[in-house]
Amino acid sequence: MSAVRALAALTVLAAVTAPTVAAAPPAVDDSLLPPAAPPAPPAPTLRHGDCVDGHAGLGAAESAPRLDLDSVWALTRGAGQTVAVIDTGVARHRRLPHLIPGGDYVSTQDGTADCDGHGTVVAGIIAAQPDTAAPTGFTGIAPDASILAIRQSSNKFRVATDAAQAGVGDVDTLAAAVRFAADFGAGVINISSVACLPATADLDDRALGAALAYAVDVKNVVVVSAAGNVGGPGQCPEANPGDSAAAADVAVVVSPAWYDDYVLTVGSVDADGAPSAFSLAGPWVDVAAPGEHVVSLAAAADGLVDRSAHDDPLSGTSYAAPVVSGVAALVRARFPALTARQVMARIEDSALHPPEGWNPTVGHGVVDVLAAVSGPSVAAAAVPPTARPTLAPPQPSAPGAGGSRAAVRAALICLGLIGGVAVVAAALGRSRGPVAGD
Template identity: 65%
Template sequence: MTGRFVRVLAAVALVGAPVGTAAPAAAVTPPPVDNRMLPPQGPAAPRHPTAQSETCDAAPVVQTRPRDDRPDLRAAWVRTRGAGQIVAVIDTGVARHRLLPHLVPGGDYVADGDGTEDCDGHGTIVAGIIGAASDPSDGFSGIAPDATILGIRQSSMKFRVTDGYGGSGVGDVESLAAAVRAAADQGATVINISSVACLGVADTLDDRALGAALAYAVDVRNAVVVAAAGNVGGRGTCPSQNPPPDPAAPAQPDWDGVEVVASPSWYDDYVLTVGSVDADGAPSAFSLAGPWVDVAAPGEAVTSLAATGEGLVDTMPGPGQPAPISGTSYAAPVVAGIAALIRAAAPALTARQVMHRIESTARRPASGWNPLVGHGVVDVLAAVRGIGAPAPAGAQRSPAPSPARVADGRPGRFALTGAAACAVLAVSALLLPRRRSRRHTEAVPDDRGPGGAEFGAAR
């Protein structure tokens, strides 16, 4: 699906009207963080009148069945199950479900709900991967079953703006930025963003409000932000794939050769970006490559929670027959769940230290890094091994001071979605000097020992 919109989202693949003019070829990086662009604190609400325009999706519910045992995850649960952590799911909302006993409302930027309605089904699938409670009847569980899920509805393809802008869908960069700040202010220790803004580098986008919100979440509120890399081909497409690594420097991120930009992923100083792999650990054909990709996780043939009823789903509605649930949208919450486990086991670690630990304990590719899987496929047992006792349930972090405001600017308006396969927003690259990642400055030692097991997909 493609469309041209100034403000409202398109569901799976969106190619929106470009803003700005083409720029000469150069290294592409996000604009410097402008703290004056930080959205103001306040309750969640749509910025414009909206109305539901389509019936809610209802994917076929699968019969519950025994799942493959995951000894690595079960071994990690001896140390931590994510208690005391709040994982914000900024998405299409998170429906109440028998396997989400720790779901709390976080706000609604689409309609007048509280974040616990999900007409698209996407956000509930994401939340189930992160924090579904263990179900003895079939073995289903999320990665961090004792974590609290903070449901925030930021986008939906089943609603439309009614004040004359036209188009289908609700949600944009401004509402995503506001949702990131709201999640951080509500105490989220981990924030999952399975929405991707994606377009070629010949266009420009002012997404400084999102950059400011990400910096606030990480450096002021000490939250780990995890984002999907984006999808190429099929439904939910980025326009094309980025080039393979330079044979002369195979392990070096190539910002000069980028042809397709993904936001928020390109804010690499603040975001842990996740690509997708199949059950054997091979990069998924649809996973967008880029110099900002940090790690990878299973994102194919996923089973998770149904947004309607109390069962499980393994397909999503679409044109023709329902499609298997696959996409980097579903790889990201695997990593968000692991981040919650780490934070519960080692609450003294900063957000950047948690991000570094996930990277440094991943199963590295032969090159040491590559633009499809980053530092490698995440390893849940290695990530939690040897990092202290779990935090008590309900542990709280000290409030952080408000950020300084140091610059000026005006946020751009673009479409954004978190629906189906990995939703894509039309954005482009501002061609600016590349900033050096600061994540390594708070690195913690990699104490990974022998016997770490690669984390397997939730099927």
């Protein structure tokens, strides 16, 4: 995986054979790393919308088809692994018996309240246990793994002193949540939300970059992120070309995906393995997984959900990412000696590669769960050469530079689903004063 922060001004240095793993990642900048602290809202908040109710769960049948994981589960079901779900919270559910309250950056609760219904869907894809009443129905990828629930964003809350704000959650609280999850001891972190901005904007998310580096290289955590969506309200503002890996062609960038050296970024495909029309392409995409017509756990009922409150099918890169987080938990349980970077490389190497070996839409290809858990790693030399670039790291804008891009610090956090909620739109136009290191 190449170090990527794919702004349009970045220069392509060379085409390389994928996959690649950085041999000497940069040291963590402690001055940017969020402090070690338990989760808490940065400011008092109020709920300003109704929480999801049980209606959305009525359309999902307990007999929903599941992935054929019997051969995988003969080897491992993910026991002993903890996957942190940094999202809208994870509701307590009878099919998530290993749910751990992690904390709350939205309100003064413990992470197990999910007013939006999004984080519970994500957690179910990772670790929902089979239903004894319908054993052939929906099941999570790693049903014996534990879920660490951290509520970091919500479209149903706003800062108490800002009636115009539509939701809470930004790159700073995301950075703090990553640090907390890593210190807690999670082996995998799932992030199914993105900060999504035009390439001409300047996002000050260096604290998030430091937290990701800390998680991977200090705490040995696998971090999995959604690639982002286009095509709907609250989604990414425009699409990147799906046939180009050149940084100069990138119109939209997403975080945390642009910290590609530390993040396994996941695009979405349909049931036949074709790229989803809404899945944002980019030079940071590493693998792909099914993300359309999803079935998972309902937050407000004790059953399943397959549609949003607006009666749209649940689809999005939000739901492709937890498939890969579940696979990462299985790999870590099966091969506990592997480092986080080796786990990430194994998932990439064992994927069903596209003809060109890698492309900006599906990365190294659709994940192959059985191959990742049972087969040997594929040597990098066996993967066909690709046009994936090595990108130069960005340089922050000099303070006082005339005509510089608008700085954005509290940009976030769009939940990557179609037909569902999005959280706060990016707050463009906020100026940034000089910052140490600029």
